[in-house]
Amino acid sequence: xxxxxxxxxxxxxxxxxxxxxxxxxxxxxxxxxxxxxxxxxxxxxxxxxxxxxxxxxxxxxxxxxxxxxxxxxxxxxxxxxxxxxxxxxxxxxxxxxxxxxxxxxxxxxxxxxxxxxxxxxxxxxxxxxxxxxxxxxxxxxxxxxxxxxxxxxxxxxxxxxxxxxxxxxxxxxxxxxxxxxxxxxxxxxxxxxxxxxxxxxxxxxxxxxxxxxxxxxxxxxxxxxxxxxxxxxxxxxxxxxxxxxxxxxxxxxxxxxxxxxxxxxxxxxxxxxxxxxxxxxxxxxxxxxxxxxxxxxxxxxxxxxxxxxxxxxxxxxxxxxxxxxxxxxxxxxxxxxxxxxxxxxxxxxxxxxxxxxxxxxxxxxxxxxxxxxxxxxxxxxxxxxxxxxxxxxxxxxxxxxxxxxxxxxxxxxxxxxxxxxxxxxxxxxxxxxxxxxxxxxxxxxxxxxxxxxxxxxxxxxxxxxxxxxxxxxxxxxxxxxxxxxxxxxxxxxxxxxxxxxxxxxxxxxxxxxxxxxxxxxxxxxxxxxxxxxxxxxxxxxxxxxxxxxxxxxxxxxxxxxxxxxxxxxxxxxxxxxxxxxxxxxxxxxxxxxxxxxxxxxxxxxxxxxxxxxxxxxxxxxxxxxxxxxxxxxxxxxxxxxxxxxxxxxxxxxxxxxxxxxxxxxxxxxxxxxxxx
Amino acid sequence: xxxxxxxxxxxxxxxxxxxxxxxxxxxxxxxxxxxxxxxxxxxxxxxxxxxxxxxxxxxxxxxxxxxxxxxxxxxxxxxxxxxxxxx
Numbered sequence: 056x057x058x059x060x061x062x063x064x065x066x067x068x069x070x071x072x073x074x075x076x077x078x079x080x081x082x083x084x085x086x087x088x089x090x091x092x093x094x095x096x097x098x099x100x101x102x103x104x105x106x107x108x109x110x111x112x113x114x115x116x117x118x119x120x121x122x123x124x125x126x127x128x129x130x131x132x133x134x135x136x137x138x139x140x141x142x143x144x145x146x147x148x149x150x151x152x153x154x155x156x157x158x159x160x161x162x163x164x165x166x167x168x169x170x171x172x173x174x175x176x177x178x179x180x181x182x183x184x185x186x187x188x189x190x191x192x193x194x195x196x197x198x199x200x201x202x203x204x205x206x207x208x209x210x211x212x213x214x215x216x217x218x219x220x221x222x223x224x225x226x227x228x229x230x231x232x233x234x235x236x237x238x239x240x241x242x243x244x245x246x247x248x249x250x251x252x253x254x255x256x257x258x259x260x261x262x263x264x265x266x267x268x269x270x271x272x273x274x275x276x277x278x279x280x281x282x283x284x285x286x287x288x289x290x291x292x293x294x295x296x297x298x299x300x301x302x303x304x305x306x307x308x309x310x311x312x313x314x315x316x317x318x319x320x321x322x323x324x325x326x327x328x329x330x331x332x333x334x335x336x337x338x339x340x341x342x343x344x345x346x347x348x349x350x351x352x353x354x355x356x357x358x359x360x361x362x363x364x365x366x367x368x369x370x371x372x373x374x375x376x377x378x379x380x381x382x383x384x385x386x387x388x389x390x391x392x393x394x395x396x397x398x399x400x401x402x403x404x405x406x407x408x409x410x411x412x413x414x415x416x417x418x419x420x421x422x423x424x425x426x427x428x429x430x431x432x433x434x435x436x437x438x439x440x441x442x443x444x445x446x447x448x449x450x451x452x453x454x455x456x457x458x459x460x461x462x463x464x465x466x467x468x469x470x471x472x473x474x475x476x477x478x479x480x481x482x483x484x485x486x487x488x489x490x491x492x493x494x495x496x497x498x499x500x501x502x503x504x505x506x507x508x509x510x511x512x513x514x515x516x517x518x519x520x521x522x523x524x525x526x527x528x529x530x531x532x533x534x535x536x537x538x539x540x541x542x543x544x545x546x547x548x549x550x551x552x553x554x555x556x557x558x559x560x561x562x563x564x565x566x567x568x569x570x571x572x573x574x575x576x577x578x579x580x581x582x583x584x585x586x587x588x589x590x591x592x593x594x595x596x597x598x599x600x601x602x603x604x605x606x607x608x609x610x611x612x613x614x615x616x617x618x619x620x621x622x623x624x625x626x627x628x629x630x631x632x633x634x635x636x637x638x639x640x641x642x643x644x645x646x647x648x649x650x651x652x653x654x655x656x657x658x659x660x661x662x663x664x665x666x667x668x669x670x671x672x673x674x675x676x677x678x679x680x681x682x683x684x685x686x687x688x689x690x691x692x693x694x695x696x697x698x699x700x701x702x703x704x705x706x707x708x709x710x711x712x713x714x715x716x717x718x719x720x721x722x723x724x725x726x727x728x729x730x731x
Numbered sequence: 732x733x734x735x736x737x738x739x740x741x742x743x744x745x746x747x748x749x750x751x752x753x754x755x756x757x758x759x760x761x762x763x764x765x766x767x768x769x770x771x772x773x774x775x776x777x778x779x780x781x782x783x784x785x786x787x788x789x790x791x792x793x794x795x796x797x798x799x800x801x802x803x804x805x806x807x808x809x810x811x812x813x814x815x816x817x818x
Binding site for chain 1: 772
């Protein structure tokens with residue numbers, strides 16, 4: 056590590072290989088499997104190539120992190136290549152490597168690497184083994200390309216690539232009707248969100264069109280100020296952009312993250328995406344796809360602020376409330392589900408809501424810190440669920456599990472660590488980031504903070520409900536549960552480590568020495584925490600301890616845990632049976648409301664079948680019968696009539712044609728004579 | 732553990748992994764033992780070592796300097812106010 060600064064500059068400059076390697080490998084796997092029979096050797100080559108590419112990316116990402124941390128003056132690094140140029144603007148593609156990108160590169164490559172190792176054990180008997188590795192490579196490459204994109208258009212392209220790869224992966228077992236429908240649902244819902252995202256980008260571009268002055272447009276960062284923040288500032292100074300317009304633009308653009316990160320009203324695709332193989336569920340829910348929405352908001356943060364760069368506008372408030380509502384809604388649904396993967400899927404939706412609530416409430420660092428921590432423990436939880444499904448012969452219903460702790464101790468321990476972390480158990484990683492978000496939410500709006508604290512309690516309840524029903528008590532299923540092979544449990548054990556300790560990056564020595572912290576109304580020296588000293592927007596700020604909020608959050612989580620333990624572990628409470636079998640209409644309605652996922656699927660089906668399709672049918676008929684038919688039929692009638700009329704003059708006799716020409720010339724001559 | 736996995740492999744025939752979609756006659760599977768597993772477990776080792784190093788370097792080595800900020804009333808939540816942000 057004694058190399059010169061130029062060496063580290065080169066390390067950062069060559070970051071494009073991290074993106075290129077998975078794409079090249081993905082393409083190579085396609086060629087390999089097209090040319091040769093899918094033998095064991097070809098499969099091994101596919102797997103080794105895919106794992107090798109992401110392993111390289113992981114190591115390179117760590118080196119980039121080291122370079123930026125050791126030599127802060129090296130970042131941000133921007134490299135652009137003009138893609139197309141017009142007289143008025145330049146559209147470029149390139150790579151942007153800064154602290155935020157470095158953090159995300161590590162998250163994406165780490166999770167992808169471990170998921171790909173796990174995949175070998177999980178998918179080895181599947182005929183689509185090579186195809187799966189190909190998709191994994193393309194998916195990882197697309198997400199990495201999104202992370203280092205220099206501008207909004209480039210990010211949009213990789214955004215769509217991530218979407219299409221997820222379509223392939225969710226529908227990997229496309230011969231299953233449910234999988235085919237799930238991938239279609241994911242695709243359609245994401246198209247709706249992406250439409251808003253694209254309209255938002257174009258609107259923003261139209262408003263700031265004159266302020267790029269020949270520089271690459273829509274850049275996230277530029278040393279000369281020709282970036283998003285600079286363009287907004289110039290447009291605001293020139294009175295062509297006001298807070299309301301920017302607010303609408305940001306809300307339109309937020310439709311993209313709402314779909315990609317499964318936020319309220321566009322969340323319906325994510326639980327159904329569980330139809331894909333479990334490794335891809337882990338990858339989608341931890342480091343790719345759903346993380347893309349959070350990353351976009353963080354990367355293009357100036358768009359969500361007010362035009363003068365201050366917070367408090369429509370955009371951030373919208374993000375914060377959508378996140379809060381989503382966190383609460385998903386938690387209420389997760390409490391009554393029985394499919395092990397779907398409970399985890401709803402927990403992802405809820406935790407993504409926390410991240411957006413944090414970003415919207417101004418806790419830029421807190422929101423991203425939760426993304427960082429969540430990636431590790433959620434990937435581990437999903438891989439654990441895959442190991443459980445693997446160990447109980449494909450069963451996913453937790454009512455048919457139980458007692459797996461004895462037969463699957465490694466998976467059980469890792470799952471417990473994940474549950475403690477996501478529930479905000481003090482000292483675990485999720486505790487630190489969730490506390491930052493809830494503290495910020497309280498400062499932003501006390502109602503929001505209260506909802507998030509309540510949600511923290513529900514999170515502990517549904518996660519430990521899942522744990523107790525799966526791992527404790529007596530085994531209620533058939534077959535012979537067994538632990539997974541080491542190649543599947545090793546990634547779990549690796550992910551357990553950051554799930555425990557990564558939260559420590561959210562602390563600093565001052566936080567443990569309360570006398571050193573300037574308290575209410577005082578002004579004094581303080582230090583940002585380790586994570587916040589590296590990843591921040593504008594300037595680092597102190598992430599203090601809000602004792603009341605922290606204790607409230609812990610208390611609610613403890614209650615959630617205790618209730619889950621009393622119902623599902625000791626059996627001292629029988630609320631679950633009472634609620635599920637209640638004759639009370641209100642209780643029954645509430646339970647069904649949760650179990651049926653707030654009836655969103657039914658509502659959307661009703662809207663599609665009874666409103667949109669009939670309406671489109673009417674419009675179609677109107678357009679087709681009154682416009683298209685009349686134009687097409689009219690044109691054919693006119694053509695036929697003209698043909699009928701003119702065919703009499705096409706008789707093939709030269710004298711007749713000469714007569715017609717002579718008559719025309721004579722007629723024109725007479726006309727000219729009279730016009731004179 | 733690979734043996735245990737293999738012995739149950741045929742049971743996984745429904746919604747789970749492997750075994751569905753119909754294996755072609757004579758389909759060759761990649762073994763979960765021997766060199767394949769060893770290589771992949773080594774990759775896990777590299778990942779673990781890398782993560783541990785990152786955590787140590789980032790949070791505990793002292794090489795990544797904590798940013799010094801002057802705060803008003805830190806300790807009761809106001810430090811989270813978005814007014815801290817700006818570009």
